[in-house]
Amino acid sequence: YAGEGAVRASLYTPLLTLPDNDSGLGEAAVRFALALSTEWDGQLYDNPSHLDRLSLKVSASTLTQEVWSSDDIGGTTLGAWTEIELSLAPWAGQTVQLTFTFDTVDDASNDHAGPRIDDLRIGHVCP
Numbered sequence: 477y478a479g480e481g482a483v484r485a486s487l488y489t490p491l492l493t494l495p496d497n498d499s500g501l502g503e504a505a506v507r508f509a510l511a512l513s514t515e516w517d518g519q520l521y522d523n524p525s526h527l528d529r530l531s532l533k534v535s536a537s538t539l540t541q542e543v544w545s546s547d548d549i550g551g552t553t554l555g556a557w558t559e560i561e562l563s564l565a566p567w568a569g570q571t572v573q574l575t576f577t578f579d580t581v582d583d584a585s586n587d588h589a590g591p592r593i594d595d596l597r598i599g600h601v602c603p
Contacts, residue, residue: 477590481583487576487593495600497568502600504564506532506574509557511592515585516551523551527581530591534564536572546591555589561601574598 477483494504514528523529530546544562546552564572578591 484579504568505601507561509595513555513589521550
C-alpha cells in the first residue's frame with residue numbers, strides 16, 4: 477500500500493442470509509485466513525490513532541457494528557497466514573453484509589504488504 481497519501485480500502489460481501497442458530501448445527505460464524513503486514517511488524521503495538529488498522533463490520537438492517545479489528549492481534553501477523561473465527565450468533569437468521577476496511581490514516585511507513593484475506597467462510601460452527 478505504498479503510495480502518496482493515506483490509503484483506505486474496503487471489501488464488501490454481497491447481502492447474505494446467515495444460518496439460524498436453532499438448527500442444531502451450531503451457531504452462525506465467519507472464518508477467514510489473514511496475512512497482515514503493517515508498520516506494526518516488529519513494533520510494540522500502541523495504536524490510539526488507529527494507524528494501519530483492519531476492521532470487520534457487520535451491517536444488518538440500518539445498524540452496523542464492528543465485530544473485529546487488527547487491534548485483537550497486535551496490528552500484524554508479520555505477513556504469516558492466521559485463521560480468524562468470529563461468532564455471528566447475534567445476527568443468526570438475518571440478512572447481513574460484512575465489510576472489511578483497511579485504513580492507514582496517515583502517509584507514514586506505508587511500505588508494507590498490508591492485508592491479504594483468503595478462504596472466507598460463513599456458516600455454522602459445530603457445537
